[in-house]
Amino acid sequence: xxxxxxxxxxxxxxxxxxxxxxxxxxxxxxTNLGYMIDGGCAEYVRCPEVNCMPYPENxxxxxxxxxxxxxxxxxxxxxxxxxxxxxxxxxxxxxGSGVGSAAIQxxxxxxxxxxxxxxxxxxxxxxxQLGADDVIQHRIMSIRKEVRRLTHNRGVDVVFEHxxxxxxxxxxxxxxxxxxxxxxxxxTGFDAKVDIRFLFSRQLSVLGSYMGTKEELRIVLKLxxxxxxxxxxxxxxxxxxxxxxxxxxxxxxxxxxVVLSV
Ligand SMILES: [Zn+2]
Numbered sequence: 001x002x003x004x005x006x007x008x009x010x011x012x013x014x015x016x017x018x019x020x021x022x023x024x025x026x027x028x029x030x031t032n033l034g035y036m037i038d039g040g041c042a043e044y045v046r047c048p049e050v051n052c053m054p055y056p057e058n059x060x061x062x063x064x065x066x067x068x069x070x071x072x073x074x075x076x077x078x079x080x081x082x083x084x085x086x087x088x089x090x091x092x093x094x095x096g097s098g099v100g101s102a103a104i105q106x107x108x109x110x111x112x113x114x115x116x117x118x119x120x121x122x123x124x125x126x127x128x129q130l131g132a133d134d135v136i137q138h139r140i141m142s143i144r145k146e147v148r149r150l151t152h153n154r155g156v157d158v159v160f161e162h163x164x165x166x167x168x169x170x171x172x173x174x175x176x177x178x179x180x181x182x183x184x185x186x187x188t189g190f191d192a193k194v195d196i197r198f199l200f201s202r203q204l205s206v207l208g209s210y211m212g213t214k215e216e217l218r219i220v221l222k223l224x225x226x227x228x229x230x231x232x233x234x235x236x237x238x239x240x241x242x243x244x245x246x247x248x249x250x251x252x253x254x255x256x257x258v259v260l261s262v
Contacts, residue, residue, distance in 0.1 A: 005052040006221060007045070008214050009033050009069050014050065025076070025211045032069075032211070041242050043262050053217060056225035066231035066257035069211075070098035071106070071220040073184055076212030077160060078106050082182040086111040088157035091147055091174050093117050093167050095127035095135070096255040099184060101232040103160045104130045109228060112158075115150055117143055117167075119252070126255045130232070143170035155179060165189030175204050182207040232256030 012019050012027035019027050033047055034040025056064060077099075078084045090107040094100040095116035107114045108131035116132035118124050124135040136146045147156055155176035161167065164186030171181055172194065181204065198204065212220075223229045234254040237245045238261055245258050 004055040004057075006055050006064050006068060007033060007047055008051040008053055008217050009072075010211050010214065011037060011048060011051065014048070022213055022215050025213050030211070041239065041260060043239070050214070053214075053221055054225075056221055058225060058227065059231065062233055062236045062259045062261055063231045065259050066098070066233045067221065067224055068217055070102045070257065071224070071229060071231075072212035072217040073209070074099045074102035074106050074160070075216045075220050077182045077184055077207075077209040078103060078110075078158065080212070080216065081207045081209045082158045082160075082180045084110050084112065084158060087113075089113045089115065089151055089154075089176070090158045090160060091115045091117070091143075091156045091171070092127075092132070092160045093138075093143075093163050093171065094187075095130075095132065096120075096123040096252075097162065098232075098257045099162055100160070101127075101130060101256045102229070104132050105229050107158075107160075109223070115147060115156065123255050138167075143167065144173040147174040151176070158182065161185075163188055165191050168192040172198065172204070175202065178203050180205040180207055182209050184209045184211075234258055236261050238262075 009032045010025055011031055012024040013029040016027055039045030090112045092100050092103045092114055095118040104114050104116055114132045115134045116127040117136045117138045118127055119139045127135055134150050136143055156174055157176055157179055159171045159174055159181045161171050161181055161183035162185035166188035234256045236259045242260055249258055
């Protein structure tokens with residue numbers, strides 16, 4: 001009692017074949033604290049004991065709160081789904097988002113070259129601070145043209161998608177032969193087309209990804225505790241300003257996470 005913990009956001013049944021295999025994010029009952037279960041924007045939250053993870057003592061509560069969802073999701077996408085290999089070229093869309101800022105760091109941890117996109121120069125400068133090798137200002141530049149230029153027309157091995165309709169065509173067009181597109185979201189819309197001729201002739205893979213497993217969160221928290229991955233907090237607001245925090249997120253001006261404190 002009284003021990004500091006980080007809560008794994010994913011809640012699953014704990015007894016189905018997927019859960020027993022450690023793939024709890026494939027459980028048919030899988031959901032998240034604060035999504036289908038009340039909690040998150042609250043002073044108290046009730047959750048299964050198994051969701052309590054070791055607390056990285058080098059972090060403040062606000063920093064620790066910014067880790068689980070985005071780092072776990074980005075790790076599952078890049079490492080488990082896209083099978084990221086050292087030295088590969090990775091295009092990270094939306095560098096200022098929570099998952100984007102996590103993905104840049106994870107790809108760099110694997111010794112990859114990272115090309116990151118964002119809509120403002122300020123965000124691109126922060127992406128570079130996180131380790132991005134090259135950046136693309138997507139409001140004034142064509143993502144696919146810049147990727148082709150930066151990779152000597154080869155394209156990237158992995159595209160980290162979560163933006164959806166607005167970037168989908170550029171994402172597919174940015175892939176090298178044998179490239180993998182991995183996605184965890186559709187913020188700008190879910191309608192997309194794939195030219196099947198390119199899909200097979202260029203041997204592309206399109207991979208869906210949803211959250212991550214508790215084991216992946218354990219790995220991520222260990223790397224955070226060692227200072228090898230760093231949570232990115234844009235700002236901290238009091239719980240009473242929850243509505244203001246959501247309005248701020250909808251403006252899309254943040255870089256990293258917006259955290260509510262109690
Ligand atoms: Zn289950």
